[in-house]
Amino acid sequence: MQYRTHPVEENTNQDFIRDIIKTDLDSGKHESITTRFPPEPNGYLHIGHAASICLNFGIAAENDAATCNLRFDDTNPSKENTEFVEAIKKDIKWLGFDWNEREYFASDYFDKLHEFAVTLIEKGKAYVDTQNQEQIRTNRGTLTEPGHDSPYRTRSVQENLTLFDEMRKGKHQPGSHVLRAKIDMSSPNLNMRDPVMYRILDAPHHRTGTDWPIYPMYDFAHGLSDSIEGVTHSLCTMEYEDHRPLYDWFINELEVFKSRQIEFGKIFLSHTILSKRNLTKLVENKLVSGWNDPRMPTISGMRRLGYSAESIKEFCRRVSITRRWNTAEIELLEHCLREDLNNKANRALAVLKPVKVVIENYPENQVEYLEASNNPQDTSSGTRKIPFSREIYIEQDDFMEEAPNKFYRLTPGREVRLRYGYFITCTKAIRDPITNEIVEIRCTYDPKTRGGNSPDGRKVKSTIHWVSSSHAVDAEVRLYDRLCIDPEPDISDGENLESVLNPNSLETIISAKLEPSLKKAIPGNPIQFERLGYFCLDSEDSDGENNLVFNRTVSLRDSWNRRQSAR
Secondary structure, eight states, X not given: OOOOOOOOOOSOSOOHHHHHHHHHHHTTSOSSXXXXXXXXXXXXXXXXXXXXXXXXXXXXXXXXTEEEEEEEOOXXXXXXXXXXXXXXXXXXXXXXXXXXXXXXXXXXXXXHHHHHHHHHHHTTSEEEEOOOHHHHHHHTOOSSSOOOOOTTTTOOHHHHXXXXXXXXXXXXXXXXXXXXXOSOTTOSSXXXXXXXXXXXXOOOBTTTBTSOSEEEOHHHHHHHHHHHHTOSEEEEEGGGGGGHHHHHHHHHHHTOOOOEEEEEOOEEETTOOOOHHHHHHHHHTTSSSSTTOTTSOBHHHHHHHTOOHHHHHHHHHHHOOOSSOEEEOHHHHHHHHHHHHHHHOEEEOEESSEEEEEETTSOTTOOEEEEEESOTTOGGGOEEEEEXXXXXXXXXXXBOSSOOTTOOSBOBTOEEEXXXXXXXXXXXXXXXXXXXXXXXXXXXXXXXXXXSOOTTOOOOSOEEOOEEGGGOEEEEEEEEXXXXXXXXXXXXXXXXXXXXXXXXXXXXXXXXXXXGGGGGOOTTOOEEETTTEEEEEOTTTOOSTTSOEEEEEEOSOOHHHXXXXXX
């Protein structure tokens, strides 16, 4: 399916839903507002869910007379588990939101939902159908043809009550019966054609165990759970618009509290898989290391990669909530990330592909400590001391023995500036006699240029980064790129998921050399490796000072900002 990329809204917390809620409060229609965030615990939350989290919990945070419930719609035990529940809670709290004591589960209401189902049977509004799944699907009809009544639709109330009670007591096998609402098999809305309310499942529930052999369908449980909780504004994405008449039918027939459902457009992200079905395939087929693989668009994966909660919330603010389905460009998300990290990330020197430089006229065994700014965007961050010695490492790409005209970095006979250090001039390169690869670069330095300034005012065209060889810390560095090369990578059944993946989404460097201060790096604290990008210590695979693993969060180059300036 093709999705149009819509213009990005202004950075604001206002949208049409907040306008409705403000009107309802100002008019006295509601004295207080209750929203809810209702995830199904069958996977991890992803960046698409973040917009709904920010909307529902944001409204509660912005209004004194508002609260937001966290409710797990756990009606399908075959796909749900406690791991997903705990991961969802962790992600929401990391984003900065809290539900306090308002944590609920649809399974909390299994007894009440069962009572509702019995009431509908007693009213002649529900019946037990003994057709199999294929027969129900076939008799449902199509968008252009009406459905056909089930041969079991005319069962008596007493027969339906008996069969449903037997289903509840586990006397029937999965697939043998379902409970359906009796509405209208000729309705133009397929959701109203006698939808299934309950089915038999032979699967233990993560909270209720084997107490229930029957489970309510999502469409039956969802709206009624909102009603039980007194949710005033039930905020859903647009695909639930056609389900609203069904939710209303259940509410009206049962004569219970009615929430106001408001639909908004889903937010998609270019080059990003957001279908939970496809994300599950990535994990199950081991195309990624798990739900929190740093390449995954899950909030857990993004957190491990080094995203900040503030950058995700800023992205959601900029895209905003509209009535349209909206595909945002991934460059916008990365732009929000760079803006945030530029202000908060301390700087450090790291060499990912090192080649040794020997400064021939620098005293052997001498070490001096050069002052470096921790973050030029934040003067309160202070400075640090970096060791400098006769032998240092620089990036292989910062040297060329035979350089083209526009190459301004190190080459024989050229002078460059070392970041925070001295001017050095290359005298020669030494090659391995067998492989012919450059293994060492010989240079001289000007001792009068300490701090990167020349007393005679001479200029150099390039500044390169470095680390002292004898003080360098070894680390593994993972250079992550986008998982998908296809701008619209969510595939349909039968398509090859691997065809949309980027085969170069991960490059692992095991011989990186870092300045010694990075031994004290903490997971979750962003770091800018100068000239290279933003990085963070991996929260899973790092194990103390002797096993450092860093992930590249995002490169320094901001294509979104450049493109907007060109427009």
